[in-house]
Amino acid sequence: MGRAQTAGTGLAVGMRTGTYTDAGRKRRSGLDRLGAVLVVIAAAGLVFQPFSLVRPNRIVAAKPVALLSALPPLEAGLVLAVVIAACAVLLFRTGPALRLGVSVLTLAVLAMAIGRAGVYLTPTANSYARVAPGGAFWMMAFAFSIVLADASARLRLTPLSRLGLLALIAGAVGLLLYSGAWDSLSILREYANRADVFWREARVHLLLAVGSLAAAALVGIPLGILCFRVRPLRAALLNSLNILQTIPSMALFGLLIAPLAWVGAHVPGASAIGIAGIGVAPAFVALFAYSLLPMVSNTVAGLESVPPQARDAARGMGMTARQRFFEVDMPLAFPVVLTGIRIVLVQNLGLAVLAGLIGGGGFGTFVFQGISQTATDLVLLGALPTVALAFAAAIVLDALVEIANPTPARSPEA
């Protein structure tokens, strides 16, 4: 129970609670403490870490290359100037809109520079050499992403403008990928070698995460409604789902192999729809099992949060039980149910990686292949899309929760 509620506070809370700060932040100009910390991180990266890593082939040790030698002199100077100017803006107390603009611009410049460095550092006609982003790139990207997060939290962006910002960033990344500006980077080299497989596994990953969510919603929401109505059932069901949740995910994936193999072999028609011990079926069932608790407990919590006065008023207006349920209870409980869907989707997108361990496919295939071959780029090819998907799902659903629930029940000042 507690887990569902705590996890449910979501990203939106972080972005929504900007109110505290502006009171604490003094209006006079001076040094910005957060900015100073981030500038130190970015500067340390730039000075002590390589901008790019060059490997003669995909698994040998990398040769570090600093920013100034990773790009043609003119471009390197330009990137350095942009970073220094951006740091200067961050160091002093400046408005959040300016900081947002500066961080987006700097991230864009860094994104293009890392692609250019790939082209510049790859020896001509050498298909084995790998150029990867180095520590300096990651640390600067981290620092400016934090500025971006902080500035958008301070601007108290509406849900729609947060979605817009996400779409803008996704569009820019898509454009960079489509234009081929990053093609010489090692991750995309790995991708180019297995583009077909990548999209197949991406489909499997989404099918696992979203399909099991849909199944869990179809079963879990009615179960939650039942639990809300039948009190004795509530404790029993929530407790057993809680125990199910304590089984480690890897073990649950494994434990389902044998029973599903039996079902696939003995139930007529089961193997025809893909039920077998190894593969997608056990992964799907395991994800479904983990999704049930947040769905049921959030449905119960949502229905419990409906004020009794609303029910009384509806009864007083002469609404039938069915009308009260569909026109009062469900709409008022909906934001909490949606929070449950958010928790499940983010959790499933991450857990689906484990399907790679039992031959279930998904991005986990690349992660575990990469781990066993100690090929970092292959690991990244599986891990980065997973992280990006989970992150985007969290932002989108947090925005939807906020749209569905315009007056947050839990205000931080209370």
Added chain:
Amino acid sequence: MSVSFLLRLALLVLLLTFLANPQAFEPVFAPFAANGAPAIYTQSSLVALTLSHLAMVAAATLAATIVSVGFAILVTRPSGREFLPLSRSIANIGQTFPPVAVLALAVPVFGFGPIPTLIALFLYGLLPVFENALTGLTSIPASVQEAARGVGMTGGQRLVGVELPLALPIILAGIRLTAVISLGTATIGSTVAARTLGEVIIAGLTSNNTAFVLQGGLIVAMLALFIHEGFALLETALSRRTGGAQPA
């Protein structure tokens, strides 16, 4: 109450007997081991794996607790308020990173072994403790704060003598959540050669031996159950003593 207490006691005795003498349970697991494969995992001692698993979870939970409670204290002081929204965003963003991805990304930097697992568990444990510590520290009634100020307590005295004790049950609930989640997540660490009970599960997965998967999974699930119960007892005892604040 007493029935469920006896049930738990029996479970605990069962778990300890199994860890002490796993071979005695061979007949129980034998039906799950196909084709004459061994029914009990013997490559390493289950006790040693359990202890190493628990040590890893304890270390990561302790580190996550110290860091998150420290940050929660910092951002609820008047001088640190400007960091509050950001620290919340970062803790939330950390939670959207899948633990397997964190593990996989930490391996190239820190190599195989326990370190990537500890990092993943630590990062994953931050949010629940941080959220609960914030709730605890910000939900102290204004009248209590006023009274503490009125008797002449300084900021530091109020923190140690009033705010932290009142927030403790809620903070403990966060630590419990973190410990239980870490216990399950730590099994994944064995994919990058950390010594946890995940080793037993992976051995079962790779050799198609359900008996191994079952015993590894059951030990972890039972440990999670006991840790959950232990913390819950501690929380009720504490909130009874401080008289009020209900754990989240």
